[in-house]
Amino acid sequence: MRDFKAELEQRREKGLYRWRRQVETPQRPDMIVDGRSVLSFCSNDYLGLANHPDAIAAVREALPETGVGGGASHLICGHHSAHHRLEQSLANFSRREAALFFSTGYMANMGVVSALAGRGDTIFSDQLNHASLIDGCILSRAQIKRYPHADMAALEALLADTDGHKLVVTDGVFSMDGDIAPLPELVALCKQHDALLVVDDAHGFGCVGPEGRGSAAHFGLSQDDVPIVIGTLGKAFGTSGAFVAGSALMMDYLVQKARTYIYTTAMPPAVAQATCTSIRLVREADDRREHLARLVVRFRREAARLGYALMPSDTPIQPIMVGDAWSALALSKALEARGIWVTAIRPPTVPEGESRLRVTFSASHTEAHLDKLLSALGDAQRELPGHAA
Numbered sequence: 533m534r535d536f537k538a539e540l541e542q543r544r545e546k547g548l549y550r551w552r553r554q555v556e557t558p559q560r561p562d563m564i565v566d567g568r569s570v571l572s573f574c575s576n577d578y579l580g581l582a583n584h585p586d587a588i589a590a591v592r593e594a595l596p597e598t599g600v601g602g603g604a605s606h607l608i609c610g611h612h613s614a615h616h617r618l619e620q621s622l623a624n625f626s627r628r629e630a631a632l633f634f635s636t637g638y639m640a641n642m643g644v645v646s647a648l649a650g651r652g653d654t655i656f657s658d659q660l661n662h663a664s665l666i667d668g669c670i671l672s673r674a675q676i677k678r679y680p681h682a683d684m685a686a687l688e689a690l691l692a693d694t695d696g697h698k699l700v701v702t703d704g705v706f707s708m709d710g711d712i713a714p715l716p717e718l719v720a721l722c723k724q725h726d727a728l729l730v731v732d733d734a735h736g737f738g739c740v741g742p743e744g745r746g747s748a749a750h751f752g753l754s755q756d757d758v759p760i761v762i763g764t765l766g767k768a769f770g771t772s773g774a775f776v777a778g779s780a781l782m783m784d785y786l787v788q789k790a791r792t793y794i795y796t797t798a799m800p801p802a803v804a805q806a807t808c809t810s811i812r813l814v815r816e817a818d819d820r821r822e823h824l825a826r827l828v829v830r831f832r833r834e835a836a837r838l839g840y841a842l843m844p845s846d847t848p849i850q851p852i853m854v855g856d857a858w859s860a861l862a863l864s865k866a867l868e869a870r871g872i873w874v875t876a877i878r879p880p881t882v883p884e885g886e887s888r889l890r891v892t893f894s895a896s897h898t899e900a901h902l903d904k905l906l907s908a909l910g911d912a913q914r915e916l917p918g919h920a921a
């Protein structure tokens with residue numbers, strides 16, 4: 533039998549061991565974690581909606597009508613009218629013909645990729661794609677061709693060299709780097725090579741594009757250009773679940789074929805109902821998005837001045853590149869000693885040697901919160917010389 537204990541020990545020795553912290557507050561900038569008060573800069577609650585009074589009220593109002601549990605899968609007896617209304621609202625929001633509500637983004641990606649490609653087909657996948665897309669590729673049993681991050685020349689060469697059904701999958705906004713995929717170029721390549729484009733815009737919806745309608749909308753691209761788009765609802769929308777949007781035909785196909793849609797219990801309908809409220813909040817959140825953009829610009833200017841290495845990102849995802857896992861842990865600890873919470877991101881989530889602090893901003897952060905982060909980063913820089921750029 534494998535020595536599981538030794539494997540855990542090895543993880544520890546390499547600085548790759550992971551552990552969980554206990555939070556005792558809703559998601560918001562000032563949190564209590566393991567009994568201590570901290571200012572958090574690592575949540576994906578980008579618009580500050582996870583704790584919004586309207587969303588809380590929506591769950592509360594829905595509960596007496598819907599009950600708590602989903603009861604069964606959507607195809608048995610779990611498909612509630614609240615789920616249906618949410619799908620219509622998501623289709624309308626994403627300007628797609630139809631949408632399908634999944635329990636999580638992980639399941640949406642696994643289900644969509646494995647339904648749309650199979651044995652004998654080829655999937656082209658950006659090297660920095662999210663784990664759930666990668667796992668969807670593996671589950672599909674298709675041949676997988678990974679291309680270097682956002683390298684369109686490499687992708688073109690691979691596409692030209694491949695026959696048969698082709699699927700191209702990419703994050704819209706890359707989860708650990710914060711940059712946006714070159715969607716116009718991807719669209720052109722997919723059209724040229726008759727490949728189906730799937731964009732996972734978990735971090736784009738809510739944050740990017742007019743009304744937060746995502747990366748495709750940011751580039752003015754429609755359903756004809758990006759036929760399949762995936763969004764998660766646990767990030768900027770502040771609730772839970774995920775959706776896939778595209779043509780009515782493709783959504784029908786997924787209802788028949790996406791195993792992670794078919795063989796799982798429907799999410800509590802009250803969550804779906806609350807998400808309808810979140811969509812309204814997201815659309816109306818231009819002031820929140822503008823505030824976020826201002827925080828990001830100021831952070832980038834001042835963190836760079838302190839000597840930290842940032843990535844080319846305009847989104848609320850602002851990684852501080854550190855390098856080795858131990859240094860990332862040390863910087864995270866130094867910040868925590870000053871009451872700032874930013875989790876270190878290490879392999880295998882990111883490539884070897886690219887450990888980082890993934891700083892994320894929320895519209896709930898104030899300029900004063902940012903002051904505290906920058907001051908802590910300045911102190912940490914003096915305390916840990918040489919670990920930053």
Ligand SMILES: *Cc1c(COP(=O)(O)O)cnc(C)c1O
Nearest residue numbers: 636637638662664707734764766
């Ligand atoms: C978070 C994330 C997912 C998974 O979504 P969940 O709803 O949290 O399961 C999928 N793709 C990307 C790019 C993500 O960042």
